[in-house]
Amino acid sequence: MTDRTSESISWEETRALIAARIPQGVIDRLRPVPAGALRHLRTPLRKLRTELVRELSSGDRGRYSTAYDQLAALQLAGILAAATPAEALEWLTSRRLLDVTWPRPGGGSSSPDHHTVLLTLLAPHRDAAFHRELAGRLAAWLPARGDAARWLITQGLALRSGAEPPTTDGYVIGWLREGRLMGSHHREIGEWLADQGLREPVPHHHSLLSWLRTQPRLAEFTRRAFEVPDAGAEFTESPSTCGWAESLAVVAAEGLLDRAELIDLCLGRLLRGDRPGNLRGFLRLYAVLALDADEILARAGDHVRLAADGAPGAAKAAQAALVSVAERLPAELFVELTGAVLARPEKGLATVQLGRVDAALRRDPAGADGLLPAVAVAFTHPLAAVQEQALRLVARHLSHAAPAVAGAVRAAAADLGPALRPDAHRLLEIPAPPAEPQSDAPVAAVRVACAELPAAPAGPLDTAERLSALMADRVPDPGEFEVVLAALVAEHHRDAAALRAALAPLAARRAANPDRFPFIREVGGALAVLLDALTGRPQAPRASLAVLLGMPAFMRTLGVVTAVRVHEAACSAVEAPVPLLLATPTAGDGTIDPAVLLDRLAAYRTAGARPSPADLAQALLRVAPPALPAVRAAAAGLGCELPPDVAPPAPRRFHTQTANMPERLNGVGRAAAPVVRIAPCAPEAAPAPEGVTGLLHAVPDPAEYARFVDVPSTPAIELVQFAWVAPWHPEAVAAHGVPGAVFRVDAPGPREPNPLLPRLAEVPGEFGPVCHLLLAYGLTASRAENRTAALDFLLAAGAQGRLRPDLLGGWIAALWRLSVAKPNRVLPVLAEAARAGAGRTTWAVLTAVITESATEPGRRGLADALVLAAECAVAEGIREALPALDALSAAGAPARVRAESARLAAILTG
Incomplete structure (x- = not known):
């Protein structure tokens, strides 16, 4: 060579x-x-x-x-x-x-x-000094999340040159991942270097444990592993493998690591907390280390702090460790542990601790003075079952407490839920307070003032600035969208050159490539098409409009209406500018004052302009139905074609898809796993109209599987516009929102919460069964933000006298029977509604749920519903018959259901 x-x-x-x-x-x-x-x-x-x-x-x-x-x-x-x-x-x-x-x-x-x-x-020609310095620089560069390729190069340089790179986060993550591969026939970089003749031969490792035993910086890397973010995820392996947790425990037992230091490092990491995926690995290590009694007692304070403030899994492990040495635990630490655990919301931790306290007091009644005040912490627990267990424990042991302690515990009983206070008065011998007079007069409905639209932009420059912000917004406000769109059309008609100059900087930032279909149906993408049209670079808006109106059925959602209107405005700007938009709302609920719309039509007549089809159809949907005849007559005088005078659909039939019913075949010809749901059926009537009106009439097919397993056609950016499409027809709007709500019950869903319910609560139309079904789905959504939105809807509709609690309760019970509604989601929201002043509304909803569920007394969560109903009855002074309680008190019902039914019956008849 x-x-x-x-x-x-x-x-x-x-x-x-x-x-x-x-x-x-x-x-x-x-x-x-x-x-x-x-x-x-x-x-x-x-x-x-x-x-x-x-x-x-x-x-x-x-x-x-x-x-x-x-x-x-x-x-x-x-x-x-x-x-x-x-x-x-x-x-x-x-x-x-x-x-x-x-x-x-x-x-x-x-x-x-x-x-x-x-x-x-x-x-x-590169010397060892070059390699050592480069290894150190690469280790410092490695990102905290790790970089396998650059880590391999770093490690190879270090092995070749004898360097000891700094233990940066990225370098440690790479070391952990390298070790995890050792049980998978992995060849480490040292073996490869030996094959190239660049170092002495090294043994091949068949396991992580074998590899760890040869690591020269084992202790240093192990300490850093408890400090690096996301390192715990590398510790998580299936129980059948000898992974990081097991291997570290073994090398500690062999003396290669200090076991006491390893335990302290693990406890410290658990105390600092982290996301569940990371903590799971450290919890696994804690379990594998299997601390003995002396090791637990030496770190009892750390365990108490972990039980008080740690993540649920860590708290459970700490509690179990302390319980295992309860007889040797100092009394003051056991009292501290009891108060700390009972202040947490987890039922399992509380019931275990109360059981241990009961056993301790049976063993040594003299501990009552210290333990009973700690037990009284559970009187404020969010779960009534825990409160009741604590109350009965206190009642059993209160006689052993000093008078001052007993008085303090009795005073704390005032924090118990309303349903348990009568029991507290009886069991703890507390004098009952005088009854407060209750009024049976109905609560007057509150008339909520209509919100105002945002102020219109002041001239071309303000319009351009607000358009830029609107296009960048992930979920644009519908009011801001409407006033900016109206300003763009009006300013273009008034002075197209001035508007083009104001929009020029924004247009310059636009990509030269035309927008593809998934983009043009969103508000930002549609506005980009309009921007191009207003600045002399039209991107075939008429063709885009045809695409939007010709979409397949599963993508024909109300969110497309907004995009259609914007594309239509782009077409008008290019072909025949109009003086103003007809469909711009005049109020913050999406409605139009009929008098204002008549004035706009008169302006069209004066200018000799013809309304655009989508703009006119949207305007008519925003006018109160009694005023429609006069408005349609005025529009007909302009010589334009009017949309059909057909009322939007208000579904009254519903499809129930159970787990035993087969779904339609999916797009690849395979049978799909059923999505259990209840969804409205489209009314059987004449074929749906065309255009915007047709989009509203095209109620989603409740049996169409694809509409309920994903939400590509109903992201938050579209859902936020739904309610304003037809503010006088919320039932039709809600029917379009049900697929997205079904999806959000089990799936985490998009990052943005579902904005439909808060907007729907503001519209003036009547809420019927579909709106209440949508609300029931919202109350059991997987994300807390969506449940909060449902709570806001419930409170607003209840205050306005527009909520039908019996209808809502019936839907919750129906979804509950299908195991769609989760009681641990629905009941806390209803409890929050009761605390917010809607106690009677909550009671009415719960009575419907209880009545509909009486035939299945064993259904999970029913006892908790009875407890919440009892709290509402006590708080609101409700005294009325509830026939369903007879069936729930029968011998075949679970013991707790019978007990809670009897308590509720006693409250209602007392």
């Missing part, structure tokens, strides 16, 4: 090698040449990188491909020509060069070969 170590190489030859795209060609030519002999290439290489990166942003696919294919060869040339470790690091970690694919000689490409990159760095 020809020795080329001293042979010079020109820039032209190097540029040709890079243009040839093959990384190995660059390596073969440049690797034998010392970096000093390549100094003349460094500046041209940096300039070439800038040039190629610029080509990547050209927007031309051919130029992009040509530039991209040269990046890997360029990166290797830069690494080989680097004079210092800092320069080599810059080429290794350049953002646009990270992990670029390597073109193959015969065509195609492959993932980058990082072993080859390492071998390139280990060129014979």
Whole structure:
């Protein structure tokens, strides 16, 4: 082979090698040449990188491909020509060069070969000092989340040069991941180096434990593993494998690690807390370490703090450890543990602790003075079952407490739920307070003032600024959207040149490529099309409008109405500008004052303009039904075609999909797993109209599986516009919102909460069965934000006298029977409603739920519903018959259901 170590190489030859795209060609030519002999290439290489990166942003696919294919060869040339470790690091970690694919000689490409990159760095003319410094710099660069490729290079450099890189977060994460691979026939980088003749042979490890026993910096890395974010996720393996937790415990037992230090590190990490996926790994390590009694007692204070403030799993583990040494635990720590655990919301922790307290007091009644005040903390527990258990425990042992302690505990009983206070008065011998007079007069409905629209933009510049903000908003406010859209149309008619000048900076930031379909149906994308039309760069808005109106049925949602209107405005701006929009609301609930709309129609007549179909149809949907005849007559006088005079659908039939009913075949011809649901059916009537009105009439098919398993057609950016499409017809709007609500029951759903219910509560139309079904779904949504939105709807509708509690309770019971509604979600929201002043409304909802569920007394959560109903009855002074309690008190019902039914019956008849 020809020795080329001293042979010079020109820039032209190097540029040709890079243009040839093959990384190995660059390596073969440049690797034998010392970096000093390549100094003349460094500046041209940096300039070439800038040039190629610029080509990547050209927007031309051919130029992009040509530039991209040269990046890997360029990166290797830069690494080989680097004079210092800092320069080599810059080429290794350049953002646009990270992990670029390597073109193959015969065509195609492959993932980058990082072993080859390492071998390139280990060129014979690079000394150990260069490798040590580069290893340290790379370790410091590694991102905290880890980077497998750069970690491999770092570790290879360190092993070759004897370096000890700093234990940065990224380096430690890489070490943990390397160890986890050892049980999967993985060959570590040291073995590869030995194969290349770059170090002495090393043994192959078949397990993580074997590998750990050979790690020279084991203690150092282990300490850092408890400090690095997300390290706990690397500790999580299935119980059948000997993973990190098991292996660390073994090496600690063998003396390679200090067991006491390992326990302290683990407890400290659990005390600091983290997201569940990370804590799970440290909890596993804690369980595997299996602390003995002396180790637990030596750290009893840490365990008490963990039981008080730790994550639920960690608190449970700490409590179990302390319970195992309860007889040796100092009394003051047991009292502290009891108060701390009972202040937490978890039922399991509370019931276990109350059981241990009961056993302790049976063993030694003298402990009552310390323990009973701690038990009284449970009187404020969110779960009535825990409150009742604590009350009965106190009643059993109160006679052993000093008078002052007993008095304090009796006073604390005032914090018990209303349903348990009569029991507290009897069991603790507390005098009953005088009854307060209760009024049976109905609560007057509250008339809520209609909100106002945002102020209209003041001129072209303000319009442009607010349009920019609107397009950047993830969930644009419908009021802001309406006033900005109206201003764009009006300003274009008034002075198109001035508006174009104001919009020019925003238009300059727009990408040159036309928008694709999934983008043009969103508010931001549709407004971008309008922006192009207003600034003289129309992107075929008429074609986009046809696409939107011709979508398949499963994508025909009310959110498209907004996009259709914007595209129609773009068409008008290009073809025949109109003086103003007809459909802009006049109030903050999406409605239009009929008198204002008549004035707008008169302005059209004066200007000789014809209304756009979608604009006119939307305007008519926003007018109160009694005023429609006069408005339609005025519109007909303009000579335009009116949408059909057909009332929007108000479904009265519902489809129930159970777990035993087969779904329709999905798009690939496979039977789909059933999505249990209740959804409204479209009324059987004449075919739906065309255009905007047709979109409202196209109620989603309740048997169409695809509408309920995902929400591509109903993201929050569209849902927020639904209510204002037809503010006088909330039943039709709610029917379009049900698929998204069904999806949000079990799936985490989009990051943004469902905005439909809060908007729907503001509209003036009548709430019927579909709105109440939508509310029932909202009350059991998986995200707390969506349940809070449902609570706001319930309170607002109840205050306005527009809520039908019997209807809502019936839907909750129906969803409960299908196991769709989760009592641990619904009942806390109803309890919050009662605390917010809607006690009688909550009572009415619960009586419907209880009545509908009486035939299934064993249904989970029914006892908790009875407890909440009892609290409402006590708080509101309700004394009325509830026949369903007879069935729930029968012998076949579960014991707790019978007990709570009897308590509620006693309250109602007392």
